[in-house]
Amino acid sequence: MKNHKFFKEILADLKKVEKELDKVLKVNDPVLSQTCISLLQAGGKRMRPGFTLLSGKFFDYSFEKLLPIAVALEIIHMATLVHDDVVDASLIRRGRPTLVAGWGNEVSIATGDYLLAKALEQIVKIDDNKLSAYMAKVCIDMCQGEIHQLKYSYDIEQNFKQYLYRINRKTALLISLCCKLGAMACKAHSRGIWIMSTYGHCLGIAFQIVDDILDITADPKVLGKPVGNDVRQGIITLPMIFALKDPKIAERLKELLASDQKTEDEVQEAVALIKQSDGIAKSNEIVQRYIKKGIKNLSELPDIPAKGALIELAEFVGERSY
Amino acid sequence: MKNHKFFKEILADLKKVEKELDKVLKVNDPVLSQTCISLLQAGGKRMRPGFTLLSGKFFDYSFEKLLPIAVALEIIHMATLVHDDVVDASLIRRGRPTLVAGWGNEVSIATGDYLLAKALEQIVKIDDNKLSAYMAKVCIDMCQGEIHQLKYSYDIEQNFKQYLYRINRKTALLISLCCKLGAMACKAHSRGIWIMSTYGHCLGIAFQIVDDILDITADPKVLGKPVGNDVRQGIITLPMIFALKDPKIAERLKELLASDQKTEDEVQEAVALIKQSDGIAKSNEIVQRYIKKGIKNLSELPDIPAKGALIELAEFVGERSY
Numbered sequence: 146m147k148n149h150k151f152f153k154e155i156l157a158d159l160k161k162v163e164k165e166l167d168k169v170l171k172v173n174d175p176v177l178s179q180t181c182i183s184l185l186q187a188g189g190k191r192m193r194p195g196f197t198l199l200s201g202k203f204f205d206y207s208f209e210k211l212l213p214i215a216v217a218l219e220i221i222h223m224a225t226l227v228h229d230d231v232v233d234a235s236l237i238r239r240g241r242p243t244l245v246a247g248w249g250n251e252v253s254i255a256t257g258d259y260l261l262a263k264a265l266e267q268i269v270k271i272d273d274n275k276l277s278a279y280m281a282k283v284c285i286d287m288c289q290g291e292i293h294q295l296k297y298s299y300d301i302e303q304n305f306k307q308y309l310y311r312i313n314r315k316t317a318l319l320i321s322l323c324c325k326l327g328a329m330a331c332k333a334h335s336r337g338i339w340i341m342s343t344y345g346h347c348l349g350i351a352f353q354i355v356d357d358i359l360d361i362t363a364d365p366k367v368l369g370k371p372v373g374n375d376v377r378q379g380i381i382t383l384p385m386i387f388a389l390k391d392p393k394i395a396e397r398l399k400e401l402l403a404s405d406q407k408t409e410d411e412v413q414e415a416v417a418l419i420k421q422s423d424g425i426a427k428s429n430e431i432v433q434r435y436i437k438k439g440i441k442n443l444s445e446l447p448d449i450p451a452k453g454a455l456i457e458l459a460e461f462v463g464e465r466s467y
Numbered sequence: 468m469k470n471h472k473f474f475k476e477i478l479a480d481l482k483k484v485e486k487e488l489d490k491v492l493k494v495n496d497p498v499l500s501q502t503c504i505s506l507l508q509a510g511g512k513r514m515r516p517g518f519t520l521l522s523g524k525f526f527d528y529s530f531e532k533l534l535p536i537a538v539a540l541e542i543i544h545m546a547t548l549v550h551d552d553v554v555d556a557s558l559i560r561r562g563r564p565t566l567v568a569g570w571g572n573e574v575s576i577a578t579g580d581y582l583l584a585k586a587l588e589q590i591v592k593i594d595d596n597k598l599s600a601y602m603a604k605v606c607i608d609m610c611q612g613e614i615h616q617l618k619y620s621y622d623i624e625q626n627f628k629q630y631l632y633r634i635n636r637k638t639a640l641l642i643s644l645c646c647k648l649g650a651m652a653c654k655a656h657s658r659g660i661w662i663m664s665t666y667g668h669c670l671g672i673a674f675q676i677v678d679d680i681l682d683i684t685a686d687p688k689v690l691g692k693p694v695g696n697d698v699r700q701g702i703i704t705l706p707m708i709f710a711l712k713d714p715k716i717a718e719r720l721k722e723l724l725a726s727d728q729k730t731e732d733e734v735q736e737a738v739a740l741i742k743q744s745d746g747i748a749k750s751n752e753i754v755q756r757y758i759k760k761g762i763k764n765l766s767e768l769p770d771i772p773a774k775g776a777l778i779e780l781a782e783f784v785g786e787r788s789y
Binding site: 172174175176177225228231232250251252254255256257258259261262263265266268269270272274277278280281282284285287288289291292293295296 | 494496497498499550553554572573574576577578579580581583584585587588590591592594596599600602603604606607609610611613614615617618
């Protein structure tokens with residue numbers, strides 16, 4: 146578990162979430178046991194449960210109510226990562242081999258389905274069907290985002306709006322939901338729910354744009370996976386959308402990004418072209434705009450320590466390099 | 468929709484289930500819309516909703532309560548078929564190309580996930596969390612069955628008990644759940660729930676053994692898919708477990724079934740050997756035992772038309788050739 150410094154307000158409860166994740170995913174089957182333990186040990190930032198708990202702090206905080214929500218949301222997130230790695234044929238994530246790399250597609254698909262079933266087991270524990278209905282809606286939208294991404298692979302005619310549609314579904318909806326449900330479970334008023342949901346949306350969009358920037362600019366060792374993945378897979382991200390408008394490189398970059406048969410040299414050539422362009426700087430500007438909006442949006446909330454944590458988290462998302 | 472003759476007691480309601488499935492799976496996205504429509508048009512026998520509605524007939528029948536349950540169960544079934552086809556690389560099912568054949572693995576995985584999310588949307592509509600918890604439990608167990616099948620591929624040392632463990636999770640648990648939830652939603656007493664659940668279990672086990680027999684003996688044109696699939700994929704089924712005990716063919720059959728690099732000729736050779744053995748007859752005996760048990764189990768229930776339908780359905784499962 147990383148990111149302790151943002152989560153110090155909720156650290157004890159976050160540790161209980163981690164324990165509950167261990168317990169919920171403990172299973173007798175030797176294969177599933179190994180795949181689940183390796184997923185849990187890979188860690189991840191546990192940002193989603195963190196958002197849920199922090200959001201609850203502004204209202205009538207009840208860990209008992211938040212626990213199955215936080216666990217379900219993190220397991221949904223884990224399941225999407227596992228299936229994404231199958232779809233993208235990703236062999237490395239967070240500096241470790243993915244399930245696909247270690248166990249192959251079949252076991253990975255089944256493990257992802259198992260995680261979704263375990264999430265369902267948690268969801269049915271939530272005693273407010275309105276909350277579960279929001280979860281279902283977001284799961285549906287996330288799948289639509291995945292399909293959208295597949296459909297528009299290698300399509301260099303994409304615009305900012307289509308990109309936003311996709312990253313909202315890919316990342317922002319779930320983070321926004323974490324904040325929203327954290328508030329709802331703790332009896333927030335409708336304005337409070339709206340504030341948390343909007344904060345999560347801004348953070349989620351910023352988070353994904355940064356992810357897409359890092360896929361071009363990062364040091365692979367720090368990132369924990371190879372760079373240029375999006376280029377390789379034909380996923381057209383914001384830095385590319387901007388770079389494709391630069392007349393000096395547009396022609397060659399179009400050729401490279403539209404090809405689904407790229408050599409590794411061509412991938413690296415495309416990465417270099419995007420770095421040369423103003424695509425990174427412009428994408429960073431958009432990130433900062435979302436971060437600012439997310440933070441500004443919190444101003445109405447009381448100045449409790451959780452607010453400082455959410456602001457720091459937002460600033461971290463805007464600056465992170467991994 | 469086939470099997471009208473068994474479902475005449477509930478035909479009007481089953482048509483409403485079909486309409487609701489159309490409505491629930493209607494979606495704006497052009498890719499998902501096509502994949503979902505093709506799945507709906509492929510039809511299937513809609514046995515699961517049929518079991519749910521028929522089971523409700525013995526108690527305080529409420530279609531309103533049964534509808535989201537029946538829809539959720541059928542969508543879960545559809546999702547498992549889609550992901551199974553990816554895992555098994557199956558290109559044809561029910562005489563039609565599978566999603567994998569038409570759209571590839573990526574879209575198929577995402578469509579399966581989409582269906583699971585739509586099932587969740589239905590499940591959260593069920594106002595009794597006890598029922599949803601049973602659904603979650605069965606989904607978890609089904610995934611464990613899938614993992615078990617993968618783990619024991621090409622393993623010719625398997626016994627009847629391991630086979631039963633697997634087909635229970637692969638098929639019987641869901642059919643049993645359909646019957647159980649149909650009863651529970653209609654306020655059945657605990658004995659009634661037990662009867663329906665046991666009937667479903669017997670039918671499910673018999674159904675899967677017949678499926679495994681047909682994979683060896685059927686006419687591919689009638690079956691709607693090629694025969695010998697299980698042999699090809701290393702899935703050791705009951706006819707094989709029996710055939711492997713026949714000293715006349717055991718040695719060669721072991722060699723063939725254990726190999727994960729079989730030619731098509733070798734697949735057909737294995738199929739022929741299994742047909743020669745008493746594996747088919749012995750498997751059929753087991754089928755008849757489960758069918759009889761399933762029917763006998765209904766004797767306590769009142770003699771309403773739904774009972775005749777369940778008996779006929781059981782007899783059909785024991786005799787079906789597709």
